[in-house]
Amino acid sequence: MAEIYDIAIIGAGPAGANAALTASEQGCRVVVIDEQSKAGGQVWRVKSAAIAKAPDTPETVAGNALRDALSISHAVHMSDTQVWQIEREADDWAIYVLAAGRSRKIMSRALVLASGAREFVQPVPGWTTPGVVGLAGATALIKQDMTLPGQRTVVSGTGPLVFFVASEVRRHGGTVAAIVTPNHRTEWLRAMPFMAARPDLLWRGSIWIADLMLARVPIFWGYAVSEVSGGDTVTSVEVCKLGPYGAPIGRVSTIHADSVCLGNGLIPAIEAAQLAGVPLEHRPDLGGWVPRADSDGKTSIAGLFVCGDSAGIRGAAAAEIHGKLAGLSACAFVGKGPSVAPVGMQRRYARAARFGMAMTALSIPKPGSDGLTTPQTIMCRCESLTRDDITTEIAAGAQSSNAVKSGLRAGMGPCGGKFCQSAIARLIAKTEGRPETDVPPPTPRPPLRPVPTAALAGDFDYADLPIPKPAPL
Amino acid sequence: MGGSTALQVARSGMRPILLDQGDLGQGASGVNAGTLSLQIKRVKLMPYALRGHHEWEAMGDTVGFRKTGGYTVAFTEREVELLHERQAQKAEAGAPITFVSDNALRAAEPNLSHKVLAASFCPEDGYANSSLTGQYYRARLRDNAIPYLEHSPVVDISQDQSGFALVTPQGSVRAKRVLLAAGAWLKPVAAMLGVDLPVQARINTVSVTERMPPLTSHVIGHATGLLTMKQKANGTVLVGGGWQGRGTPQDGRGEVMANSVVPNLALAQFALPQLSQARVLRSWTGFEANVPDFYPLAGALPGVENAYVLGCVRGGYTIGPYIGKLMGDYILEREPELPLFDPGRDFNEDTI
């Protein structure tokens, strides 16, 4: 018989872990399920067991505080556990997870999704070359294993992350060959009023940039990586200037490097919410398609709550508070805790969200940015499908993400479309002259992560097969 | 099926237009497991299935057609009995099905479980890639300048002296005749013309693995029908077997149920042990419509002049392109090559 919890929470990042802490404080039986070995999510990813000693960073400190709090709470933390399927079972939720090579079911009355984000990368020629990693991907490598993607790295992308990664590359003894950011300094100036709310981050960011300038690292403002060269590994990178709408407008320079970090901001990981049936809405200011939810995490589905970046990219500080709000909403749903969240909490959330959304705004794709994806550029990495392949399919009448997926397998590979769908949907919209709102992501399909057949089969006993009445002859 | 009929009537100069509530070919014909097997067809539908196979063969690479031959296996004495009884009847009805020896099976499918007690073989069996159905018909309709409207659900149909008016959110379409080929959605569509069709839907589950090295080269079935399995040319293994999901066509989405996926994959791994090394990437459901006697609806819509219905074929993916042509002939007032299936029949009597 599966365990029944009051509240199950998927994801132990700032949102999920805080939802768990809040709900267990209110006396709920809580389980928080996470695929990492320790809580913290991507932003506060724990250092691996291989790191015996290393200087702390603000991320380590914040992560450790959260991990300590979670470890002394009553919440059950299932680590190294991947959720592969979510179903409604009567009024409860059945959550199928994969841990230690086995599948099992967890039951809960309320479900909080805090599945975080993944990054969006606008495809450019050569982005599949080994040595090209995501910008956020690089932070995972660095935070967990204190390992760099290479010795000489071009760090390219939008928002504050590009400067964080460049600074971390330097802190870990690597060389930053160049910083390339599609953002202009004027965009940052526009974000300044919001930055004022976070002097700590403003100060850190200033140090990073001053350090990079002292080290004479070239910073290409208003540029993008337009091509990566190399065979088995990266050898050089071409960067080009971007026009006012983000389209490449020539003036190419070549930079020698053995690695590249590429990122164009974060997009909410909405697959779990889609699978649970939450309606979506298109919110470029929140990173693209997001599950429709209130600020306290409530969705239109009874007993289902979403919070943190998976409800829209608002950043870690907002996610912490959003997690608490969603935790309280879930408590109220199961009849525990206060029926309304403290007013102060909502206000603090709104303030943190404003800052986070100002950062997200730096990554909203510009109308011309898809020009970086040339006709021969691979868009679907799993199936090696180029932009030409996709536009040919659209020209042949495929009008939706589902139709392109069916016709070409774009999104049917092992990643399940996680790294091609956003760019493909945008391409469909642009080619057909329709708004992006008209081209939603493809129909969600379980499993949420690839599941070994052996884990599903378990100790299958042939005699247990329910033999149906034979089909009519 | 609607696409096939449209092409057939257009060949004789009629001017069809196709309306689809979603993308073309994304109903049952776009999401089924793609099995083209005579071993799982009904005895009385065998002549249709044989001709259906030829239609798919003619479409060839454009729909990912492969004639691999197919084995149906039995693991218990009861299943052996079932296999013999059923396949013998299908062979009698014209399917080239034979029973094969252990050695022959091992030679053909060395990776199959050695627990197989008996197997039948049909060289006509194979598969097509159901994901390509929409792409295929879209191209054929365009080639023949047949208009089609996607994402245009018909919300109302009315009839007057001059014909039918079909209302969609994108506007109205007028036509002299109307063919309802809405698969699992036939019931609500027929209701717009005041006809109650006893259509129900099964919610079949299909799963697919990541690419694997060659494991099996034929379509594999199970005597009880609980498993169909094939490895596609790209190495992925597609697993079906009619395990039920949840949901209704009216709600628009079928839901995969772990309680169906798990035993379905376990049985697949039982039959093909090396599948244990593959990861499942996707599971999905498709609505398969049927009526109480599990024979097709293909003919005039009872009580409504110039309205026709086609669906609930039972093996509709295999037979669809063929019966769609027959339907076209019927609408053209020609004698179809094989008889159709009167939608006005008494479904509780043995009328076929």
Next chain:
Amino acid sequence: MIRLVPDHATLINRTACVEFEFDGRVVTGHAGETVLAALMRAGIRHLRDAPTDGAPRGAFCCIGLCQECLVQIDGARIESCRQIVSGGLTVQSLGRPADG
């Protein structure tokens, strides 16, 4: 040169070294880190070939989603960014499926 961001590389202490194999090549890593991290520090970036065009691929998302860093260990497929290093591990790359 003045550095505002200090170089911490020498301040990082790792657990004892262990050896594992990647396609027959001996790689040194540290128990508890990911196979990906050990391969990266060994300068091994080309982890597999794409199944359709055979082009070289390496780690991309580093958080277990993109499947680019997939390797084979004891016949099972796992993302090298999620597999923890232990001594004696035998890791194989995934090439093209035999029949493409």
